[in-house]
Amino acid sequence: MEFTDILIYAVYILIFPGALFTCLFGLWLAGVDRKVVARMQKRKGPPISQPAWDFLKLCGKETVIPAHAARGVYLAAPYIGLASLIVTVLFIPLGGLQAFSTGADTVVILYLLTIPTLAMIFGGSASGSPFAGVGASRTMVSIMAYELPFILVILAVGKGMTPDGYYFTFSLEQITNVQSVFGPNIFDWRLLPAAVAMLLVIPCEVGQHPFDVGEAETEICEGPLVEYSGKPLAVFKLSHAIKMFVMTALFCALFLGGITTGMLWLDVVLALCFCTAVTLVSMTLLNAISARWRVEQLFKFFWTVVSGLALASLLLVWFC
Amino acid sequence: MMLANYIGAIALIVIGFYAMAAKHDIIKIVIGMGLTDYGINLMIVSVGFNEGGTAPIYTFGELVSGMYFVDPVPQALTLTSIVIGACVTAMALALCVRIYNEYGTLDSREIRRLHG
């Protein structure tokens, strides 16, 4: 491997689209989300940079470790979650930019995305608080809730039809390539229900209001995060923001891929615009207009309505 | 003629299964296990039977053309299977004794601490 190759990979991993950019863009998305929600509710809202300031401020605070906590897991969990999220970003093609697209396919990403949530669950339950226990249990229920529609969406997108015939794939690279030839999947009417289902899966995976049953500040005091403070809490908040970016980027790769202008940087900018748009549609809108769901409502909704949409899409793709 | 054996074997197996499924006395369940064993032994030994065949033991010169003997392999299998069956029955009965000591009953409906 040449030195320049190493340099390029280092830039990929550490700067763009890796660690640094992911963090900044995630925090920006979180800021936009908060701002737009506020405007929708006729409030002025915090500045868009507010999540970033929150992050920095939390980093400077004292880290209190509860007497009952299992220290190793309690402290390691947030960092492991954050690192795995950053790696996941590298596997998702962004516009035309594919940092390591052959490293993982859609199913792998489905599983990689559970790692940060799992880190939060185990971190929370390691803190020894009963609130965290309830939060961990609820978070796990929400994972179970969204995983069924998620896999159905992946299968529906994975089996597509081109004029040459069918293709079956889990590879994100191939999905992108097909879209660049035949247009984005979202314009395929058979995949519309799947796209809607995916839009609903995104806030649940991210843990965004109204699907944030696991954190539910008013009921269980932020669930798994109740005992966290200082840097670990800051890292969790950052992970939450990055998840917004990861999920929207995944949506763009699955449904809005292949839109190309001929220039790579413009494609990337376009993809980022799409990410923002998807954030606004799937998270901000729901966040602003609805109250938090109860956990059993959420589970029922995802296993009936959302899964039904995704299944309808799968059936349409299969039989039409 | 062998048909009767086969019917008998199947009947024994079915009776054994019935006892195991319907009888609540665990001793009777063990008896059911024994019955299925005997049914299978009968089945195997019948499989190797040739009508008019001699015993599969002979020395040179005894066996003349046109003579044949029953298949010795199934008999060996049957012997093995009888031994195994006896061991299983003994083991099951030993367990019954211990269960009776611990639960004070032989009724399978009351021996259900492990459920759900």
Place this chain on the structure above:
Amino acid sequence: MTYDVYMHFPVIAIMTFFVGAFIVTLCGSKEKIRNVVAGLAVLIPLTLLALLIKPVMVDGEIIVYWMGNWEPVEGYAIGIAIEVDALSLFFGLLVAIAVALSGFYSFQYIRQDDARGSYFTLYLMLSGGVMGIVLSGDLFNIYVMLEVMTFAAVGLTAFRTWNPNAREAAFKYLTVGSVGSTCALLGIALVYAQCHTLNLAQISAILPDNMTPTMVLAFALLFAGFGCKSFMFPFHPLAADAHGAAPSSVSVLISGVFTKTGVYGIIRVCYFLFRTMGNEAVQVLLIVIGCISMFVCVTMALNQHDFKRLLAFHSISQIGYILTSLGLCTALGVAGGLYHAINHTLFKGLLFLTAGSVLYATGTTYLEKLGGLARKMPKTTILFLVGAFSISGIPPFNGFYSKWMIYQATFEKSAETGNIFYALVTVVCVVTSVMTLASFVKVGHSVFFGQLRPELEGAKDPPLGMRVPMWIMAALCAFSGLFPNIMLDYVIVPAVNAVYNVIPYIDTAMGADYAATHLTSYMPLMNGQLSVIGAWSPLSWLLLFAIALAAVLLVSLLGRSNRSVTCVEDSKHAVFFGGEQAEYSHAAGGDLFWGFKHNLRHYLGYMSRVHTGVTNDYMVWALTALAVIIAYCFAFI
């Protein structure tokens, strides 16, 4: 045929166990000598089988050993053969590894028990029986070994005198399990009636072209028999009872090895003896049974309150994955199934051993009585987490790789056939996987995290002798997840090729061209090439992850480090209780996953009710399953 010394290895491997069993008995109460003998008896077979990897797996040789040198005469194999192809060796290695690790674990572990002398006798008998099944080339020999194995396993299940449920579990296991043995023996009798031989290779050559109705019955019986030994649905309650009651080191064998013999038997029956696997009806049967097993058992596991019983249900759930994958009858499917088989042995072994350590340290495995052990048993906690992540398929551990292969195999199968059924199988697999994760979150939270129970203050990590086998298993879990290519090249692909091409298996035993003359309508059941439709490279993920983690940690270390650590429960370090005085409270066990359980309460309640624990009910299930399988086979084959 060259006559190399390694021809003798398989038979020595089997005999070592049995001879060891007798010598252990002779040692009486001399614990040191007994441990040395038992240690040798489990290590020698492992070494011998590891030495066979080179000739069998790499060079593709098939070892045939005729007991008493009684070779086939005029195309009829009367003598008993030991025939080791890559598939047998695959399962043999699996058995040897699990037996060795669990054996070393039990030296310390069974110190709590009385009657320690007979433990190793039964343990080695069980190991020998299992090894005999997978290496044997003779159908009746397989049955005998099956009975030896069952007998030893029942003895070990009832072994714990201080466990009040042990005898009940053993009795159920023996009686309901006897249905399986009965079916297998009856099937063998019918096969003998048709073929007049018991040699696997010869039967494989004769049978497939002569599928008379009797043979359909024989197939159904053998299928149900081996299915019972693999504890597939609806034979699963036995497994749950037996695993829960047996000592953990034995549960490792029952779950990791014993069930695999059933899987091995099903492969031999479906892919070799009858070659019915090409028939789509058989594929669907296996897949449906697999899917029901995995889903029913994982939901049952979510209902459990006992660590080991929960693990027991999970092992059937994982067997469901293996059966489903084998039922696909594609190269990728078989590879995924075999890969999952070896992974299941490793991670389930690890989990049972951690459960054993918890039992060793605290005296209970009841989830509601445990909590907060992570602070007292940090090493066990890490081992548990490795096992839990592996079984729930969290990358980059091994469970994920095999599950990922299974997802691809099912989706690819649906691509090949254009049938949406297989795509839905993928969905069932994924949903089961996430429920598996959920139940291990439950275990982790209930046992290792949360607040420490006051009465568990004295718990501590198990001694080194118990930890080392667990570390080895954990290392193997990580290894087989991170280096799938090595596993595939040296272990899985040779075994898949053996399943794919049965001709060498027949010809090596019966003489050249035997297969060609008898198997006139031979067609390979599947395409022998492994092809994947996705991408996943665990090593590059790990590398990226390490870099990202290093970067994140570096950045976090740059800032001020002001941690406040104390073990004193002042108001600052106590758990937040809304301002109230903190008191012991631990949401765990049955309290978790309310939203999920509430929605499925009818289903879960129903499942809980029908698992009555009454022997007769389980018998009815077993017989119904038998009847259904027989009827199905007659209808569709």
